[in-house]
Amino acid sequence: MNEMPNIEQATAMTESKISADKVQVYYGDNHAIKDVDIEIQPRSVTAFIGPSGCGKSTFLRTINRMNDTIEFCRVEGSIRIDGEDIYDPKVDPVQLRAKVGMVFQKPNPFPKSIYDNIAYGPRIHGLARNKSELDDIVSSSLQKAGLWDEVKDRLDEPGTGMSGGQQQRLCIARAIAVSPEVILMDEPCSALDPIATAKVEELIDELRENYTIVIVTHSMQQAARVSQRTAFFHLGVLVEEGPTDNIFTNPKDKRTQDYITGRFG
Amino acid sequence: MTDSTLTPEANDTSAKAPAPSRSLYALDDLTKKRNAAEKRFQAYGIAAILIGLLFLVVLAYSIISKGIPAFTRTVVQVEFTITQEQFDAAEKELFKTKAYERFFIGALQGQFEESGLNVPFDAKAIERIVGKTGGTIREYFRANPDKLGEPVAFELAASSRVDGYMNGRVTRETMTDSRFLQASDLDIVDALVETEVIKTVFNWNFITGADSGVDNPGGAGIGASVIGSFFMMLVVLFLSLPIGVAASIYLEEFAPQNRFTDLIEVNISNLAAVPSIVFGILGLAVFIQFMHLPQSAPLVGGLVLTLMTLPTIIISTRASLKAVPPSIRDAALGVGASKMQATFHHVLPLAMPGILTGTIIGLAQALGETAPLLLIGMVGFVARGYPDGFIAGFTEPNSAMPAQIYTWAARADFAFYEKAWGGIIVLLVFLLSMNILAIILRRRFERRW
Numbered sequence: 024m025n026e027m028p029n030i031e032q033a034t035a036m037t038e039s040k041i042s043a044d045k046v047q048v049y050y051g052d053n054h055a056i057k058d059v060d061i062e063i064q065p066r067s068v069t070a071f072i073g074p075s076g077c078g079k080s081t082f083l084r085t086i087n088r089m090n091d092t093i094e095f096c097r098v099e100g101s102i103r104i105d106g107e108d109i110y111d112p113k114v115d116p117v118q119l120r121a122k123v124g125m126v127f128q129k130p131n132p133f134p135k136s137i138y139d140n141i142a143y144g145p146r147i148h149g150l151a152r153n154k155s156e157l158d159d160i161v162s163s164s165l166q167k168a169g170l171w172d173e174v175k176d177r178l179d180e181p182g183t184g185m186s187g188g189q190q191q192r193l194c195i196a197r198a199i200a201v202s203p204e205v206i207l208m209d210e211p212c213s214a215l216d217p218i219a220t221a222k223v224e225e226l227i228d229e230l231r232e233n234y235t236i237v238i239v240t241h242s243m244q245q246a247a248r249v250s251q252r253t254a255f256f257h258l259g260v261l262v263e264e265g266p267t268d269n270i271f272t273n274p275k276d277k278r279t280q281d282y283i284t285g286r287f288g
Numbered sequence: 289m290t291d292s293t294l295t296p297e298a299n300d301t302s303a304k305a306p307a308p309s310r311s312l313y314a315l316d317d318l319t320k321k322r323n324a325a326e327k328r329f330q331a332y333g334i335a336a337i338l339i340g341l342l343f344l345v346v347l348a349y350s351i352i353s354k355g356i357p358a359f360t361r362t363v364v365q366v367e368f369t370i371t372q373e374q375f376d377a378a379e380k381e382l383f384k385t386k387a388y389e390r391f392f393i394g395a396l397q398g399q400f401e402e403s404g405l406n407v408p409f410d411a412k413a414i415e416r417i418v419g420k421t422g423g424t425i426r427e428y429f430r431a432n433p434d435k436l437g438e439p440v441a442f443e444l445a446a447s448s449r450v451d452g453y454m455n456g457r458v459t460r461e462t463m464t465d466s467r468f469l470q471a472s473d474l475d476i477v478d479a480l481v482e483t484e485v486i487k488t489v490f491n492w493n494f495i496t497g498a499d500s501g502v503d504n505p506g507g508a509g510i511g512a513s514v515i516g517s518f519f520m521m522l523v524v525l526f527l528s529l530p531i532g533v534a535a536s537i538y539l540e541e542f543a544p545q546n547r548f549t550d551l552i553e554v555n556i557s558n559l560a561a562v563p564s565i566v567f568g569i570l571g572l573a574v575f576i577q578f579m580h581l582p583q584s585a586p587l588v589g590g591l592v593l594t595l596m597t598l599p600t601i602i603i604s605t606r607a608s609l610k611a612v613p614p615s616i617r618d619a620a621l622g623v624g625a626s627k628m629q630a631t632f633h634h635v636l637p638l639a640m641p642g643i644l645t646g647t648i649i650g651l652a653q654a655l656g657e658t659a660p661l662l663l664i665g666m667v668g669f670v671a672r673g674y675p676d677g678f679i680a681g682f683t684e685p686n687s688a689m690p691a692q693i694y695t696w697a698a699r700a701d702f703a704f705y706e707k708a709w710g711g712i713i714v715l716l717v718f719l720l721s722m723n724i725l726a727i728i729l730r731r732r733f734e735r736r737w
């Protein structure tokens with residue numbers, strides 16, 4: 024009687040990369056995330072969609088504890104990555120962020136050379152023992168981000184001097200360089216034109232082989248194109264979560280349906 | 289529709305309907321008004337700038353014209369020979385210096401005869417022009433006996449009245465005969481100028497020398513107080529930069545936002561507005577009377593000025609830290625940098641130009657500060673010589689440039705007034721170079737993001 028659910032829970036835990044349980048987030052008195060439970064599958068892309076201000080970014084940022092930098096922000100409940108509670112007092116957020124990388128809405132390369140942008144993470148984490156190892160990390164990260172051919176002759180030029188799309192892929196390469204297991208992306212294409220967006224989407228699709236990716240997007244087409252699973256947020260509540268196809272073709276909740284058909288948002 | 293077009297009102301509007309395409313060539317009243325207002329505003333702006341420039345020019349002109357004489361001095365150059373026999377004879381006389389003076393006067397007479405001038409003069413007049421010369425000449429030959437028998441060129445400083453006559457401070461009309469200078473002496477001076485015995489040369493002593501006594505404006509130099517200012521600035525730089533930057537980084541990047549930090553913030557802003565003399569009396573009470581640090585020492589001056597400079601540096605550093613886009617911090621934290629790494633690797637370098645500019649402006653303010661220094665005893669007349677050694681530079685009594693200038697300006701002899709203006713020029717040169725340094729550093733560290 025009692026054993027069955029336990030086994031189920033155990034298998035669920037080994038299957039999912041990230042599992043959130045009754046997560047609440049408060050900004051002061053503002054209850055921004057309410058009772059969110061979600062299982063995020065490894066080596067897949069999960070999209071967060073929902074109207075503006077519904078808490079997508081907030082929830083995304085709880086996954087690598089970027090909310091710690093906001094003083095009056097409080098997180099309750101538990102978020103486990105590979106079964107380990109990341110809000111456990113023993114966990115150092117800095118170490119966590121090396122494992123859970125992040126790509127931001129606006130491309131934010133360091134005002135340094137392209138090379139240094141990529142090399143910074145590996146340097147502070149001591150991932151390379153010497154210059155040639157560091158060179159390898161830089162070139163392989165840029166290759167994975169599909170940027171290598173465009174920048175291999177100008178690695179010492181400033182990263183801020185590239186086009187917006189290139190900058191965003193540079194930021195993705197920078198996140199990859201510290202070999203994370205999870206990559207969080209908050210509207211990574213919102214500042215990009217359709218061609219640059221297509222490139223980034225292609226890249227996300229390739230990265231899925233090796234990384235667990237969570238992406239926030241306002242574009243339902245984008246969610247449909249890149250993600251395997253989709254989660255719909257509304258007013259701080261996770262309304263519905265499931266395989267992307269199901270969410271878009273056969274939503275269970277009225278609110279999801281309304282949002283997808285463009286009735287609000 | 290058709291109905292409505294028949295009503296007179298509708299007709300009216302339809303008649304006006306083509307009119308709405310008002311010509312773009314004809315300006316309407318509102319546009320005219322707006323353009324006039326804009327023109328007026330520009331005129332005000334240009335007028336304001338011109339007034340500012342005018343003041344600047346007047347200031348620069350008066351400073352330079354009044355200060356330049358401090359950089360020149362009038363000397364009497366005479367070349368003559370004293371043989372061994374003459375030296376021995378002079379050493380046997382009762383009034384030895386008088387004997388040497390005779391050599392000098394003889395040489396002058398020789399110069400006059402050579403150039404065919406005929407101006408009567410006596411020993412007293414010469415004494416009024418160059419002071420007592422015998423002693424100097426005697427000292428020289430006693431120190432350098434090997435120079436006996438060969439021609440030696442002597443360059444003796446002319447008296448301050450003659451100096452004033454040479455640079456226009458003393459004129460025949462304004463002077464009155466006194467035991468310092470008589471009208472007839474000026475004829476001699478004119479003649480000596482003509483024979484190039486009296487010359488105006490660059491006054492190195494003003495730049496390298498120390499303060500002289502009240503009765504010797506000619507010998508006064510600003511060098512010693514420049515050194516005093518230098519050591520004070522060292523203290524200010526090495527205390528206020530690290531303390532100020534550390535405090536601002538902590539407040540801006542790490543400190544929790546609460547009542548206590550708000551209080552600190554308000555107080556730092558208040559501190560920046562406290563008059564400098566308050567810091568001076570605080571320094572006197574705390575550093576000298578309570579901690580018994582040496583009086584008039586650049587170390588104490590530096591400590592007082594550090595207190596004054598800290599708020600400036602903290603405010604400008606915090607402003608430049610705030611100006612660094614938060615996305616840079618996110619980027620660094622996002623790849624797993626700690627808060628300190630993010631601050632020191634990314635935020636601080638970007639804030640550097642602002643921090644350096646603020647620091648240099650703070651230092652420049654401190655360099656020009658006078659009142660607190662007077663309170664802790666760094667007055668001008670203390671700067672009577674150079675400190676011996678680096679450590680002594682901090683602890684030995686000294687003055688600073690502005691205090692020295694103040695002391696000179698307060699002295700009775702008009703020649704010191706000239707020195708004060710000269711001192712102002714030196715001070716301004718220092719301030720200008722510091723500002724130029726600030727601009728250069730700014731350019732060098734500035735990066736795009």
Ligand SMILES: Nc1ncnc2c1ncn2[C@@H]1O[C@H](COP(=O)(O)OP(=O)(O)OP(=O)(O)O)[C@@H](O)[C@H]1O
Pocket residue numbers: 050053055073074075076077078079080081082093
């Ligand atoms: N730094 C913050 N401080 C205070 N409140 C915040 C902060 N960030 C977000 N919030 C609040 O949390 C709620 C959710 O915001 P969040 O940014 O997560 O929305 P979002 O779904 O990402 O919206 P968008 O699609 O516009 O980016 C909002 O009510 C917002 O006002």
Ligand SMILES: [Mg+2]
Pocket residue numbers: 079080081209
């Ligand atoms: Mg958002």
